Amino acid sequence: MFPIYLLEDNDIQRQKYAEFIKNGILINDANLELKSITGTVEDFLQDYVPQEQGLYFLDMEIQSNKLAGLNIAERIRKDTPLAQIVFITTHDELSLTTLERKIAPMDYILKDKGLDEIKHRITDDIETAQNNLHRYSHSSKNLLDYKIGSRYFSILMDDIIMLYTQKDVPGRIFIVSKNQLAEFNGSLNTFEINYPSLFRCNRSYLVNLENATTYDSHTRTLSFIDESTCEVSFRKNKELIKLLSNKKNV
Structure with a gap:
């Protein structure tokens, strides 16, 4: 508020x-x-x-x-x-x-x-x-904002773990952060464009690599600090390995 x-x-x-x-x-x-x-x-x-x-x-x-x-x-x-x-x-x-x-x-x-x-x-x-x-x-680069009804909400980017969609709930985005869960109407494509620091793992997941812990390139499974996981698409595999490698060298 x-x-x-x-x-x-x-x-x-x-x-x-x-x-x-x-x-x-x-x-x-x-x-x-x-x-x-x-x-x-x-x-x-x-x-x-x-x-x-x-x-x-x-x-x-x-x-x-x-x-x-x-x-x-x-x-x-x-x-x-x-x-x-x-x-x-x-x-x-x-x-x-x-x-x-x-x-x-x-x-x-x-x-x-x-x-x-x-x-x-x-x-x-x-x-x-x-x-x-x-x-x-x-x-602001430090905040991710979303809308529920006519109300606007903001979450610190550092707290974002992932945004994802589900096939059985079209048009809904689910957001997972360190301290809260939320869902709202929207398009994952829009968030991918507006927040380029987030990584698109596959058609259904947009994630914050800063909160990722491990990546198994054989099973293409990315794990996060809250112990959640998501599958990385085959075509995104090489891109993710490169990003994580650059991150380690920083």
Whole structure:
């Protein structure tokens, strides 16, 4: 789950925005959680943990400090270049300041537009954030991502053992990692193209050789750290022997 932070010093508005965010997560079935709801800069910084990704809803003016939210956003941007920042504010005149400080907010919501508009924009922003998170994780070499329904999941590539299909369950991919098992709709060909570090043993198996333990070239049986095995096709045998030989020489 990726975190959402909310900073708003008005108690009533903070409660409403938190409600809108929770509803937006449910509506979008987003892989996000509302991790922090705070009303002061001090409380925000106490909760704040820089991560590779996150979504931040920030009021611009906090406790009569007109630039408090802006200063927080500037820090977030330095800590987390890929953070997605949304301002909810009465200060439309400060929108240019966000450009000058290179904060690049995802959205700039004006409070005087009313609660219905704010709710709509928050829901849309959560959808946008979810899509951005998916694109980022998909392009990362360290993560393998997959989708179940409308939800996206990611697994560290180091943890992947294999992906495979079964003839009696067409269109389904089964994934085995060090810590979990999962299944979802998809095409093994697509994963082979998108994740070239994985090796195609045969028509039904795509494996992570980093988690392979032994290979018997006579029986063409490849074994893995979880004691699972898969058969390597005859035409892939020489390619695999070469890859494993190069791996030993590294």
